[in-house]
Amino acid sequence: MERILTFGAAQEVLKKVASLATQEFSLLWGFKKELTRLRESLSITQAMLRDAEQSQVWSEAVELWVKKLEDIAHDADDVLDEYGYEVLRRKVELRNQMKKKVLDFFSRHNPIAFRVQMAHKIKNINASLEKLNKMAASIGLVARSTLIADPTSSCDIGLLNSRETVSCFVQDEMFIVGRDEVASEIVTTLINSSNTQESSLSVMAVVGMGGLGKTTLAKKVYHDSEIDRHFNKKIWICVSTNFEVKTILSMILEQLDEKKTGMQGKEAILKNLQEDLKGKRYLLVLDDVWNEDSHKWNDLMSCLASVNDTQGSNILITSRSVTVASTVQALHRRDLGRLADDECWLILKDKAFPDGSASLTEDQERMAREIAKKCAGVPLVAKVLGNMMRCKMGDGWQSILNNQIWGSQEGEHRILSVLRLSFDELKSASLKRCFAYCSMFIKGFRISKSDLIHLWMAHGLLQCPTPNQSNLEMEDVGNEYFNVLLENSFFQDVEVSSI
Structure with a gap:
């Protein structure tokens, strides 16, 4: 992802600089030749950047090249912003009825001094770009052309790995294939373990690598009609990498009663959980668990166990890690397999x-x-x-x-x-x-x-x-x-x- 962001930043600045560099300014005397060289250098550099982006090998040399390019592009952006400001200032000055007839030669707005200064700055940028393009050749980058299609095309595709899951089915999950049998087995196991246990919370873990559909399977179980009939309360928590006991307890309480959002003290949270869960059998789904710290898990289980009179309640977790399933001391574990x-x-x-x-x-x-x-x-x-x-x-x-x-x-x-x-x-x-x-x-x-x-x-x-x-x-x-x-x-x- 850092690689994508690096390209994105460099491309965005280059696009702006290239756009400004192609404009026909009225004050080009003295550095029009340098500005033309800048346009040409930018065109070559953008093509090099496309090759770096599409390269299958992401080396430290390529990363360094892209970051240097970004620095140079920002310098060019600043120079052209300075030029754009001068153009705007002169337009305002011409409209001003009280403008001076003669400019002080030593004024910071002196046109000759400004042109000399601009020519020098753009010349330095051109030298930096030429040096960078030579460096590109030494690390195997070439000028690669490309066509940019309509950005609103409906045929673009992608991913987003980091997300907070929710219990409801989203449109992308409506079509579930090959998981009916395993979902039915999990439902049966949850209900049976709930009926046979005395007081302790039973934990079941669904384990599998990313992309197998653990979350979708958990949702299918969560919304099963047998689960609805058997459990008085259902709670869905997306845990992810941030396993903080008080945060999880607060999220549970919030789902039970949205008016109790933001309660700070653990003691107060547990007191309210006692009020909302007493005498109820609940199913708690902890989705996307990464925690392998047994102390944190034992702390959570101790807190939940302190809520009295919730016999027959169950916890279902999903995780990519077998170690996590061991940490939570899952009574039952289901390793999710691949589809045919x-x-x-x-x-x-x-x-x-x-x-x-x-x-x-x-x-x-x-x-x-x-x-x-x-x-x-x-x-x-x-x-x-x-x-x-x-x-x-x-x-x-x-x-x-x-x-x-x-x-x-x-x-x-x-x-x-x-x-x-x-x-x-x-x-x-x-x-x-x-x-x-x-x-x-x-x-x-x-x-x-x-x-x-x-x-x-x-x-x-x-x-x-x-x-x-x-x-x-x-x-x-x-x-x-x-x-x-x-x-x-x-x-x-x-x-x-x-x-």
């Missing part, structure tokens, strides 16, 4: 052909099923590849099949490679920058759609509409960007207001 190729094909088909696949030719279906095999039984990969296939036809599918990432990558490394591939397929640099911007939020951070769009606008990340979309406001462009990212798996666990 045919099941991946169903997920892929649902994403690639939302309007149905009846028009597929025999060759197309054969190729699509071959791509489904590349998913290696991972639902997330099937979703991502299905979205990519929706945007590509014919040779585009063949390029997916022939991609070098299938050579040696396995497990979560393969997932990351596929997700990187989906990011690389984005045709809009502006959309990439909007996605990269989201990485500034900490894991589990919640933000409204309108706030995010306004942040994109404030940072100049939204690309101006194309000529045939000139009637669109920036909010409209931002809304379209958001929808593209949401529809193609950049954003997950979105809560939709019913208002």
Whole structure:
């Protein structure tokens, strides 16, 4: 993600500088030649940057080159801002009826001194860019041209790993394949263990690598009708990497009674939990647990056990780590397996052909099923590849099949490679920058759609509409960007207001 942000920052500054450098200013006497060299150098440097971005090898030398480029681009930006200010100042001066007839030669606004100063500054920037471009050649970067497509295309795709899960099903999770049997087994185990235990809380863990659908499976269990009939209360908490006992207890209390949000003391929280849970059998889902500190876990269990008269209650956790399952002393553990190729094909088909696949030719279906095999039984990969296939036809599918990432990558490394591939397929640099911007939020951070769009606008990340979309406001462009990212798996666990 740091790599994406580095490219995004460099590209954004270069784009602005290139735009200013192509304008025809009226005060070019003395440095027009240097400004022309700046335009040419920027064009070459941008092409080098594209090659660095698309490079499969991210070395320290490339990283250093990109950061140096960003520094130089900022210097160029400052120089051209200074020039733009001088142009504006002179326009205002010409309109001023009280303007002086003669400028003091030694004034800081003296035109000759200004031109000499500007020529010197731009000359230094050109020298730095030329040196940087020579350095690019020494580390194997070449000038790579590219075409930037319509940023509002609905065929962009991506991911967002860090997110706060919610108990309700989001649109992307409506189509669940191959998990009915395991969900039924988990429901039965939870109910049976609840009926047989005396007083202690029973813990069950669902374990599996990222992308297998642990959270979706937990939601399926959470909303099962048998669970609703058996448990008086259901509580869903997304724990993630920040395992703080008082925070978890406070979140539990907030779900039971939203009026009790923000209570500070652990003693007060436990007293209120006693009031809200006494005499009730509850199911607590702790999703995405990473904590391997047994002291923290024992502290949480001790607090929950202090809430009296909750016999038959259960805790269901999801985690990528077997060590976590051991830490929580899970009475039952379910290792989530991969899907069959045919099941991946169903997920892929649902994403690639939302309007149905009846028009597929025999060759197309054969190729699509071959791509489904590349998913290696991972639902997330099937979703991502299905979205990519929706945007590509014919040779585009063949390029997916022939991609070098299938050579040696396995497990979560393969997932990351596929997700990187989906990011690389984005045709809009502006959309990439909007996605990269989201990485500034900490894991589990919640933000409204309108706030995010306004942040994109404030940072100049939204690309101006194309000529045939000139009637669109920036909010409209931002809304379209958001929808593209949401529809193609950049954003997950979105809560939709019913208002």
